[in-house]
Amino acid sequence: MSNESHKTTMIKRIDAYRLYVIVALVIFSAIILLLSPKDIELGNKVKLVYLHSSLFWASLVMFAVSIIYFIVSIFTKNDNTFLSGFRLYITASVSLFIAGIISVTSMKVIWNYIAWQEDRFISLVISLFVLLIAISLASIFKNKVFTTTLYSFSALLVIYLWQTAKDVFHPPNAISLSNSAAIKLSTALLTVLLFIVGFLISRRK
Numbered sequence: 001m002s003n004e005s006h007k008t009t010m011i012k013r014i015d016a017y018r019l020y021v022i023v024a025l026v027i028f029s030a031i032i033l034l035l036s037p038k039d040i041e042l043g044n045k046v047k048l049v050y051l052h053s054s055l056f057w058a059s060l061v062m063f064a065v066s067i068i069y070f071i072v073s074i075f076t077k078n079d080n081t082f083l084s085g086f087r088l089y090i091t092a093s094v095s096l097f098i099a100g101i102i103s104v105t106s107m108k109v110i111w112n113y114i115a116w117q118e119d120r121f122i123s124l125v126i127s128l129f130v131l132l133i134a135i136s137l138a139s140i141f142k143n144k145v146f147t148t149t150l151y152s153f154s155a156l157l158v159i160y161l162w163q164t165a166k167d168v169f170h171p172p173n174a175i176s177l178s179n180s181a182a183i184k185l186s187t188a189l190l191t192v193l194l195f196i197v198g199f200l201i202s203r204r205k
Contacts, residue, residue, distance in 0.1 A: 070148045
């Protein structure tokens with residue numbers, strides 16, 4: 001077997017193992033979500049809050065890591081590093097979009113209304129718009145430095161918008177105001193697992 005064939009076989013095996021790990025982590029995440037504490041008043045509906053909150057935070061961490069990739073790629077001029085950052089950037093964008101859908105669903109299911117004027121919801125809409133503009137401009141202008149800078153600043157802007165947004169109309173957060181260590185631990189663990197899943201998905205060829 002030639003070196004090239006051996007390399008191709010190894011890549012396929014690694015990709016297959018990575019898929020197994022992703023599936024296992026998704027199943028484990030689902031188990032954690034199912035076993036997480038339910039609210040006295042809201043019951044199991046509150047688990048939608050755990051899920052969308054964890055996915056939001058996982059998305060922000062993915063954006064932060066993608067920025068590191070982009071910065072490193074500028075100094076090293078390494079295309080593979082840029083590609084890793086780009087894949088993670090796209091994965092984070094999709095995760096943020098899914099988290100937004102879950103957020104709207106949870107508001108409707110739990111509180112029977114959608115807080116369109118909530119600061120964080122507006123920040124989410126602006127973030128998705130910024131990401132769409134960045135991806136569109138990058139597809140038009142093929143300059144690597146411009147594209148890298150555009151992705152980095154748009155990811156940084158998303159993180160900034162989320163961190164500075166206030167819960168104006170949002171009901172009390174079931175996680176941050178909770179004294180339950182189980183709730184905070186399960187949410188933190190779910191966030192870590194979802195980040196790892198997103199990272200592994202971005203690494204698939």
